[in-house]
Amino acid sequence: MKIQVVNTKGEAKEQYELPAEIFGLDTNDTLVHQVYRYQVLNTLYPVAHTKDRSEVRGGGKKPWKQKGTGRARHGSTRSPIWRTGGVTFGPTSLRNFAISVNKKMKRKALFMALSSRVSNDKFVLLDEFALSQMKTKEALSILNNLKLDSTKTLVVFDRKDKNIEKSFSNIPNVSLIPSDSLNLIDILKSDTILTDIASVESIKSIYSN
Numbered sequence: 182m183k184i185q186v187v188n189t190k191g192e193a194k195e196q197y198e199l200p201a202e203i204f205g206l207d208t209n210d211t212l213v214h215q216v217y218r219y220q221v222l223n224t225l226y227p228v229a230h231t232k233d234r235s236e237v238r239g240g241g242k243k244p245w246k247q248k249g250t251g252r253a254r255h256g257s258t259r260s261p262i263w264r265t266g267g268v269t270f271g272p273t274s275l276r277n278f279a280i281s282v283n284k285k286m287k288r289k290a291l292f293m294a295l296s297s298r299v300s301n302d303k304f305v306l307l308d309e310f311a312l313s314q315m316k317t318k319e320a321l322s323i324l325n326n327l328k329l330d331s332t333k334t335l336v337v338f339d340r341k342d343k344n345i346e347k348s349f350s351n352i353p354n355v356s357l358i359p360s361d362s363l364n365l366i367d368i369l370k371s372d373t374i375l376t377d378i379a380s381v382e383s384i385k386s387i388y389s390n
Contacts (some may be wrong), residue, residue: 184299186308186378191326194308197378199299200385206289206296213365216290219282220366227278231271234259240266287365288388294368303373305329310377312344320348324355327375335371337363339379360384 182205186194199205234240240259247254261269298304305327312319324330336357338345349355358367360376360383368374 182299184304184306186306187327188308189310189323189326191328197306197381199381200389203292203384203388204296204299204304206293208293208297209289212286213290213293213369216282216287216365217369219280219287220364222278222280225278227272227274227276229272230274231268233269233271234261234267237265237267290365291363291368291388294365295363295374298368298374305373305375306381307375307377310338310345310380311342312348315344315347317348317351320345320352324352329373329375333370333372335367335374337374337376337380337384339377339383361387363388 182199182201183196184199186197188194234257237259240257244255244258245252255263257263258265260266295304321330324334331354333354334356336345336349336355337360338357339360341359346357349357356367356371358364360380363384
């Protein structure tokens with residue numbers, strides 16, 4: 182499948198053949214949602230932790246004798262029914278939210294997200310993504326030329342380029358990610374993907390194997 186290539190001024194250049202096995206797939210919402218859940222849940226770290234009766238300090242001595250006081254029998258002041266006792270079924274840091282998804286499913290969902298951006302004309306391909314200097318004004322000019330200044334844009338670049346990173350990092354609604362770190366959540370959070378031919382070639386070599 183072919184896509185129109187533009188330069189940083191928004192002028193149309195030649196057309197580029199996108200690999201259909203990556204950018205030409207139909208979307209399976211169930212698979213995309215499953216992989217999205219996998220990625221979100223695997224980043225969760227349980228912070229909330231309540232102590233049960235075995236973790237609360239003290240309570241080793243029986244509060245009063247078993248019989249003869251007229252009061253209910255108790256073996257420890259750290260029982261959950263006491264004000265200073267442990268918590269029954271409270272959240273603990275031992276919880277594990279992670280779910281399992283195989284590599285083939287993750288890759289397929291990623292390709293579907295990329296394909297969706299291409300089919301909906303939300304994929305802007307530059308002939309070359311290079312900035313002459315580290316300047317936010319120049320990055321804003323590129324976005325204005327491409328009419329991306331008011332949309333959530335994911336900038337995908339091929340190599341570590343400080344000019345690109347520093348120039349785009351301060352712009353609201355713009356996220357940056359190297360081509361070898363593409364993931365489903367960042368793609369779904371953005372409205373449009375901005376990249377260049379070199380990055381697409383990098384994606385082909387990394388994810389086609």
